[in-house]
Amino acid sequence: MVKKIIAGLVVAFLLISCIVLSFCKQQTVIIYTSTEDYTMEYLQECLDKEFPQYKVKVEYMSTSNIAAKIIAEGEISDCDIVFAEEYGYMEQMAEKGVLTNLTTLFDEQDYSAYTVEALNTQARDYLLPAYKTGGGIVLNTKRLREEGLPE
16 A cells, blocks of 8 residues: 555656656755655655756755745755645745646646645645645543543
8 A cells, every 4th residue: 555655656756756856956866755764765766767867866854844945945945846745835935936836837737637636835836746645643542531631
């Protein structure tokens, strides 16, 4: 299951990479990501295989650090691609004008592969969703009862 998710994630990412690499004048492409080590390794392998003419460097950085660094550096940032960043931070970067509007690179974007939730963002024109994750709240009901608190 994890491999299928990662494979889907990489396919979407390769599309973005193709665009960036086709416009890239430098020989090294730097990708900032906050994703897991195993995803970074798989991503690096796929990019090295797909784009042997470029040196691609996948760098780990926390999500808030990615956004802060790119916003602070603006156009002089070493980063060429941001991968697996939280939407809230993507929206902040889009508002600051430090991201490339993808609608300027494509005549028309096909969002048919994405769920409505994945596209419900102010930064829609600046990103392609890679994967959907979820969260939850786990309650220790025993501890809540001990403390006299309601669930």
